[in-house]
Amino acid sequence: MRKSGRSVQTRLLAALTLTVLGVGLLATVAAFWFAYSEAQEFQDDNLRQVALLGKLADRSALVGSEEDTDARIRVLPEAGRTLPVWVPKHLTEGFHTLTMADGDKGRVYVRHSRPGGQMVLIVQSTQSRNEAALENAWWTLVPWLLFLPVLLWLIVHIVRRELAAVRTLSHRIDQQSADCLEELPVEQVPDEILPLVEAVNRMMVRVNHVVLHQKRFIADASHELRTPLTALSLQVENVERAGSLPLMQQRVAMLKIGIERLRRLTTQLLDLARLQLQGLEPERILVSDLVREVIASVLPLAESRQIELELQLDADPVERIDVATFRLVVHNLLENAIKYNRQAGQVRVRIAMEGDDLVVDVADEGSGIPADQRESAFRPFFRLAGQETEGSGLGLAIVREAADRLGGTVVILDNSPASGITVRYRQSPDRESSG
Amino acid sequence: MRLLLIEDDVMIGEAASQALRDAAWAVDWVRDLRAARLALQAAEHDAVLLDLGLADGDGCELLQQLRKSGNAVPVIIVTARDNTPDRIRGLDLGADDYVVKPFEIDELMARLRAVMRRKNGQALPILDNGRLSLDPASHEARSAQGHFILSAREFALLQTLLQAPGRIFSRGQLESSIYGWGEEIESNMVDFLIHALRKKLGAELIRNVRGAGWYVEKSASGDIGG
Numbered sequence: 001m002r003k004s005g006r007s008v009q010t011r012l013l014a015a016l017t018l019t020v021l022g023v024g025l026l027a028t029v030a031a032f033w034f035a036y037s038e039a040q041e042f043q044d045d046n047l048r049q050v051a052l053l054g055k056l057a058d059r060s061a062l063v064g065s066e067e068d069t070d071a072r073i074r075v076l077p078e079a080g081r082t083l084p085v086w087v088p089k090h091l092t093e094g095f096h097t098l099t100m101a102d103g104d105k106g107r108v109y110v111r112h113s114r115p116g117g118q119m120v121l122i123v124q125s126t127q128s129r130n131e132a133a134l135e136n137a138w139w140t141l142v143p144w145l146l147f148l149p150v151l152l153w154l155i156v157h158i159v160r161r162e163l164a165a166v167r168t169l170s171h172r173i174d175q176q177s178a179d180c181l182e183e184l185p186v187e188q189v190p191d192e193i194l195p196l197v198e199a200v201n202r203m204m205v206r207v208n209h210v211v212l213h214q215k216r217f218i219a220d221a222s223h224e225l226r227t228p229l230t231a232l233s234l235q236v237e238n239v240e241r242a243g244s245l246p247l248m249q250q251r252v253a254m255l256k257i258g259i260e261r262l263r264r265l266t267t268q269l270l271d272l273a274r275l276q277l278q279g280l281e282p283e284r285i286l287v288s289d290l291v292r293e294v295i296a297s298v299l300p301l302a303e304s305r306q307i308e309l310e311l312q313l314d315a316d317p318v319e320r321i322d323v324a325t326f327r328l329v330v331h332n333l334l335e336n337a338i339k340y341n342r343q344a345g346q347v348r349v350r351i352a353m354e355g356d357d358l359v360v361d362v363a364d365e366g367s368g369i370p371a372d373q374r375e376s377a378f379r380p381f382f383r384l385a386g387q388e389t390e391g392s393g394l395g396l397a398i399v400r401e402a403a404d405r406l407g408g409t410v411v412i413l414d415n416s417p418a419s420g421i422t423v424r425y426r427q428s429p430d431r432e433s434s435g
Numbered sequence: 436m437r438l439l440l441i442e443d444d445v446m447i448g449e450a451a452s453q454a455l456r457d458a459a460w461a462v463d464w465v466r467d468l469r470a471a472r473l474a475l476q477a478a479e480h481d482a483v484l485l486d487l488g489l490a491d492g493d494g495c496e497l498l499q500q501l502r503k504s505g506n507a508v509p510v511i512i513v514t515a516r517d518n519t520p521d522r523i524r525g526l527d528l529g530a531d532d533y534v535v536k537p538f539e540i541d542e543l544m545a546r547l548r549a550v551m552r553r554k555n556g557q558a559l560p561i562l563d564n565g566r567l568s569l570d571p572a573s574h575e576a577r578s579a580q581g582h583f584i585l586s587a588r589e590f591a592l593l594q595t596l597l598q599a600p601g602r603i604f605s606r607g608q609l610e611s612s613i614y615g616w617g618e619e620i621e622s623n624m625v626d627f628l629i630h631a632l633r634k635k636l637g638a639e640l641i642r643n644v645r646g647a648g649w650y651v652e653k654s655a656s657g658d659i660g661g
Binding site for chain 2: 223226227228229230231232233234235237238241251254257258261385
């Protein structure tokens, strides 16, 4: 399997985790800061209240124990003493931060007992204040730090669960055999990947269709190969048993016809297979040149059946076309027209232009194909009932396949009132190359 | 022995007819069901080779009709369909055997001999009436005078006689067991063949009833050496 940064799950988890950690960090800093400031303010309030209390009650009751180092609040001046030297002479009422005798900083609340009278200072060590505020702030972080792992675990779990549908789907696809693809169920599929699953299902239908088509073709082809093989094996055995030389020669002649039939069938099967695989290499050719060449190649067959061939040029176009594929069209049309013609009949090839379309007609004088069987005549191994000629039934199938490859069409037309049929190949100009 | 070959492929039909004629069968070859029905009405056949995929229908139809009408002629299906359901169906419809194309002619011949034996209720491959025996596989005949390899037509005639010892065959019946349709019947061929067989095997083994025809004796416990 390919490992890449494209896993939705990994990316989703990374993004969510980073977001949670980032936002969490900001929230932590903010919470810490608020808790810290809150604690400072709270302690200032304490100082002020101590000062207010100091008016009402015995001052000594207000002084914390010397041992209470945590939140030591001192009231100055102490009983019977004057203010220490680090206290400036004139201080306004309110909060001040002063450096004390021991060099430590102190938070001081100043109060004048009466205007112009003696100052009272409520002093607290800044260090102890900060310690208290920090402690307070740290405690606000505890729930957050406790729940962060839970949150991360939940994120991983939820993402995994939601993406399980994708894993299930890919597992199902892995399980499929290439023979027949089953469509994927769409009931449990999330809306977001439903279009993808539906597209995959449509593709499966198409692939199944092609596979079925190919399977049927292979089954038909292997069945069709048995017939000439059976004839061949019988013919060989007949040769073996021939008692005399003339008899043997006569039987060898039959054998040769049998071999020719098998050769033709395999050639046609290969033609059909190649058509489905090979790419096209269009080149500009004079259509009549190619048709002449094909006519020359079928002349011996035509002469053996006293069939007269005729080429009629209503136009003499130059076309951009794949020669090998186009030759298959013309060759198979001509061969069919000769084979299924009446004895001493005529085959007429006509090249014409209809608008921008190239039209090649091949007309015979045979017994024709009934209108209701004309479409099935293009199926591989089709043969008309009661047909005397030993064809492979592949000629028109090759023509159809080749026409499809070239982007052309092929139809069977009546020659009425004359006998026979015309098979018409029509090709519209290739828009890409003509433009 | 006369055989009806039902085969739509011209090349196979011609080659198989030739091979069967070489093996001393009289062959009538037809290419579709309609012609096969006519042939079965027109003549009595000793065996039928039946192709299944015919232009005007499935060979199984003919087989079904044949068996329904009580005709027990041995039928071997010869087809390119090689899947088991087709074989089972063919055999269940009353075929005596099933041969898949492509086949070797020797195998087909052996199967033909086997169904002929079964038809005649014989377990042993050798036809024998006690005084005269004939091996259908090797065309070898034995009698008190020795053993001889018979020509195709001698064999065909003797096989016909030996398959029903005691039954009298007319000239026409013997001719039809030697010649298929379209083969020219030579006028004195039966006389000529019987003469040749008698000369080789012994004059008294093939008997004649004047005006009726020829027969071989029913299996007697008689001694060959007599």
